[in-house]
Amino acid sequence: xxxxxxxxxxxxxxxxxxxxxxxxxxxxxxxxxxxxxxxxxxxxxxxxxxxxxxxxxxxxxxxxxxxxxxxxxxxxxxxxxxxxxxxxxxxxxxxxxxxxxxx
Amino acid sequence: xxxxxxxxxxxxxxxxxxxxxxxxxxxxxxxxxxxxxxxxxxxxxxxxxxxxxxxxxxxxxxxxxxxxxxxxxxxxxxxxxxxxxxxxxxxxxxxxxxxxxxxxxxxxxxxxxxxxxxxxxxxxxxxxxxxxxxxxxxxxxxxxxx
Numbered sequence: 327x328x329x330x331x332x333x334x335x336x337x338x339x340x341x342x343x344x345x346x347x348x349x350x351x352x353x354x355x356x357x358x359x360x361x362x363x364x365x366x367x368x369x370x371x372x373x374x375x376x377x378x379x380x381x382x383x384x385x386x387x388x389x390x391x392x393x394x395x396x397x398x399x400x401x402x403x404x405x406x407x408x409x410x411x412x413x414x415x416x417x418x419x420x421x422x423x424x425x426x427x428x429x
Numbered sequence: 430x431x432x433x434x435x436x437x438x439x440x441x442x443x444x445x446x447x448x449x450x451x452x453x454x455x456x457x458x459x460x461x462x463x464x465x466x467x468x469x470x471x472x473x474x475x476x477x478x479x480x481x482x483x484x485x486x487x488x489x490x491x492x493x494x495x496x497x498x499x500x501x502x503x504x505x506x507x508x509x510x511x512x513x514x515x516x517x518x519x520x521x522x523x524x525x526x527x528x529x530x531x532x533x534x535x536x537x538x539x540x541x542x543x544x545x546x547x548x549x550x551x552x553x554x555x556x557x558x559x560x561x562x563x564x565x566x567x568x569x570x571x572x573x574x575x
Contacts, residue, residue, distance in 0.1 A: 352433060395434035
């Protein structure tokens, strides 16, 4: 899976919003996602397609419905490329501190 | 229902990926040092064991079709609040797509807002990235500067 596809998919704010929605509630239908977004159904379908191509979203059939799941593995692959296993705790601690101070 | 689906594409063969998934000499290198212990038949007991011998999770092999498909029931054993949730289900699907092998890991439990699923969801992405690195480079993910 190419990292270019992942970065391209993440470059768009609407697609990041879709990932936020799936992060908050995993396994949603197209209809549920459309209900949360100010976009046409076609636009949401297109964005989901680009996210699926980058493997950031996985669609699984359940009966007649298709449920969409966020797949964070490609983002983890990117993190692993530049963040060492032992630095991760420190980076996480700094991120937690930032979050706490900004709340 | 709480459920997560994780997918990774790995440059390997289904047979090598299967071995890397179930053999302790491989899992110890990318899966926080754990071993899966089972004799890998339907109905056999299954457990995930830390390197110091403590048991992390227990369950049973529900479906097995090497090197394509494995389903285990999965109950946590070291956190009481997670153990109380009972058995979850972890499914591993392996399929060849072109010159890559697609691994899909599904972890689910029949309850809303499961803490077990939340807890494992933090672990799976790192485990799968480590597995991919191990199979593609032959080396475990390394954090030390070389």
